[in-house]
């Protein structure tokens with residue numbers, strides 16, 4: 001009898017440890033794109049700088065709608081390519097999900113966000129809790145990217161596309177050269193440090 005209760009006790013502890021371990025261990029699940037609306041739940045707060053409104057009023061939040069414009073659809077027609085909203089070539093730089101093709105999305109993601117927060121900061125399912133974002137090292141080890149000049153290069157070519165050529169690496173509509181310092185000023189969205 002004594003032996004049985006000892007055994008039950010040992011099993012109980014083992015099961016407890018198993019659950020505790022699972023609860024405490026940082027989840028190693030695959031990163032998901034959560035969508036900018038999710039980031040906005042916190043980043044629309046004035047006391048941390050309302051990055052959400054700054055992004056919303058930038059061209060990046062219109063990048064998907066742009067593919068529906070007559071300018072874009074006419075370009076596709078006259079060049080005999082698939083219509084822009086179905087064309088992976090255009091979608092790759094005009095939407096978060098095609099920028100990270102193959103990365104799974106959570107249900108809150110909406111393609112209409114265009115070039116969302118995660119296009120530059122990385123898929124956010126793991127780093128999104130505030131306590132992780134407050135610690136720069138944890139943020140980075142959870143897939144977070146602080147963002148710098150290298151974040152822009154996959155989509156903005158340094159040299160403008162004067163001939164409007166069709167390519168994976170440059171937009172037919174990017175006629176001007178790209179200069180990080182001046183262009184970043186147009187989308188700057190700092191944290192409010194004295195919160």
Ligand code: HEC
Pocket residue numbers: 034035036038039040041042043048117118121123124125128129130133134135136139145146191
């Ligand atoms: C639960 C609230 C919350 C959510 C959701 C959230 N953030 Fe944050 N984030 C914060 C807070 C609070 C800070 C400021 C931390 C500090 O005080 O330094 C922060 C900081 C950051 C930083 C700066 C990190 C650094 O180390 O300098 C970036 C970039 C960022 N967030 C991007 C995002 C993106 C992109 C998303 C969506 C995928 C997101 N956040 C979702 C609360 C949140």
Ligand code: HEC
Pocket residue numbers: 059066067069071072073075076084087089090091092093094154155156157166167168169170171172173174175176
């Ligand atoms: C390599 C990334 C990339 C690809 C590929 C790409 N775009 Fe773009 N697109 C951009 C960038 C970056 C801009 C902003 C350029 C600027 O203003 O300097 C832009 C701007 C545009 C604009 C002008 C928007 C405005 O506000 O005037 C249109 C229209 C457009 N793209 C349509 C398309 C279409 C259609 C395709 C597919 C045939 C395409 N893009 C492929 C990155 C890309």
Ligand code: HEC
Pocket residue numbers: 036039040043051052055056060115116117118119120121146147148149151187189190191192
């Ligand atoms: C086009 C790329 C891009 C997009 C889109 C973008 N960011 Fe950023 N973000 C950057 C870059 C680059 C920095 C600057 C990092 C630096 O210089 O410290 C930055 C900085 C930040 C910071 C830290 C600012 C500071 O003062 O330390 C936060 C917070 C942040 N972004 C949140 C967001 C959120 C939330 C969204 C969406 C609503 C978003 N970002 C969209 C590129 C982007």
Ligand code: HEC
Pocket residue numbers: 059060062063064066092093094095099115119120147148149151152153154155156180183184186187
């Ligand atoms: C995933 C692709 C992508 C990334 C990454 C990206 N951009 Fe863009 N950017 C675009 C597209 C697409 C547009 C055009 C949107 C539209 O007008 O519909 C654009 C437009 C802009 C514009 C407006 C240009 C104008 O003249 O109106 C600025 C400024 C800009 N981007 C700055 C940046 C900076 C700075 C970075 C890096 C920190 C960056 N972008 C990263 C795709 C991207």
